Amino acid sequence: MTVDPYETLGLTKSATADDIKKAYRKLVRTSHPDLHPDDAGAEARFKAIATAYDLLKDPVTRARFDAGEIDGAGAERPQRQYYRDFADAGDNPYQQRRGFERNVDPADIFAEILRQRTRQGGGDFNGRGFSAPGPDFRYALEVPFLDAVRGGEMRLTLPEGGSVAVKIPEGAHDGQTLRLRGKGGSGFGDGAPGDALITLSVRPHPVFRREGDDILLTLPITIDEAILGAKVTAPTVKGPVNLTIPKGASSGRVLRLRGRGVSHPGGKTAGDQLVELNIVTPPEIDEALRDFLTEWRKTHSHDPRVDLLSEAAP
Template sequence: MRDPYDVLGVSKTADEAEIKRAYRKLAKKLHPDANASDPKAQDRFAELNTAHEILEDKEKRAQYDRGEIDAEGKPKAPEFTGFRGGGPRRGPGGFSGYDGDTIFESFSFGPEGARRSSGRGGGGGFEDIGDIFGFGRQRRSAGGGFAPQPGADMEITLPVSFEEAAEGASKRVGLPNGKQIDIKIAAGTREGHRMRLKGQGEPSAMGGPPGDAYVTISYAPHPIFERDGDDLRQNVDVALADAVLGAKVRVPTLKGAVELAIPAWTSGGRTFRLRGKGLPTASGGHGDLLVRTNLVLPKDKDGDLEALMKKLREQAD
């Protein structure tokens, strides 16, 4: 992972406004929807969101500047120079010691709970992992002593588009330890939803169990829609003639385009509400889509139109 400052293209003295501007500009440029033919678009967009998450948070930014966390927001492990010849072994991709048949695992989250499948041979299919949520890790052994400390937990922010949150999707997440995790995003998933993946964190440096990975859902910037709580806003161009005489215009939504009836004598800036076309709500429904009309003049100058406008101006005076 590159330096967050390099990812956003800002200096280490950049203020919050500079960071925000840089993020918005790059988010529009790197959004996967705008780079559908680029197989690495999702990775670059995820890197951008991780960098922004660190630099927009004053505490995380200070921790990164002090060298307490790395470019992915994970705490840096202390050096154990006197323990087994200098601490845990690391391979080219991070900690060594993983079997080839555990490199890929898949998780899904839905009404039936959490389930996992792996690339191991044998029975195949999914095995129930209902204990993936809510169970703490014991640190005392049965004999009363202390068990080895588990590995560090890791926090991962997973950006999803508005469409993916509303309709559901499968997203692949690359972990620093080299694993690739497929996470199924259920339809109606809201921003801030946090998942615990037990045992998918950092390995223990002292022979204990691995830590956990926590995946938090975030909404990615959208090239068309602007978020307003659970509602969405967008502008739609309406020709002058259609605004005066009335017409039907095509309006994009999260589930495909719909036709919006524009009444005759619609002024520019008028807003129409399309109910239930917004983002998932806490109650299980959806917000609304607010469509603002933007009047558009003809591309070519029209002498008759100019004459009419002059006449109307004279009458108004």
């Protein structure tokens, strides 16, 4: 009876290479005799699955099967028997290559090991002591800005249900990947479970910005604070602090709060917080202030744009 490798893997001829790989990996776990010792038909099914995968994973043999040149077992059809005469040629592009290629999926390596053991009549997990680590699972987690700076703990909801606690280290940054050992896929035999790899995405903050280990903040101040100087309260990622505004401060001036930036676990130093001053006029100008500035303007001719205009002149 003619065997259709597509039917064996539950696929159609329109299946992609990725579809073929996924179908095979799924069937490995449901049909391999080592994993199902009480299933009398598992060995025969798995041999058929391995044969179908060997044929379809290779674009050349797949194309030859689709063209009717070989059958589902990979044997030459009578009218194309001459094709095999060239199978062992040194420059034959159709010659099968053994072993694993670069960037091969670890799950494929595991499947190949099982397949080779089946062909060789290998034993079971207990008899041969076979084991393999489980696969790693990857997740993405959005973290509030302050939790990334200060550290904290969040819960990650897993696709298969349930959740796991994720400890966010102090000073975590956008794009950082955390590893939770043993929280990935189950191992095979006595193999250890895989890990959960969690990539962080730090949510922007409405007040603070981060550059490396420094925190940036724009601080509004009043006209009188800018002219006369003042002590004001400024927010930082580690709590509010007192900040001295020097007399005659202008918008754009940057004050540095040392050690008020981002820290790291076990680190001896921390980044700084840079505070950029921004003078803000009152929402309403009363008559007293307007009259004072009107008279002040008459006797003061300070022009802060003189140097700017001079440098901009052609």
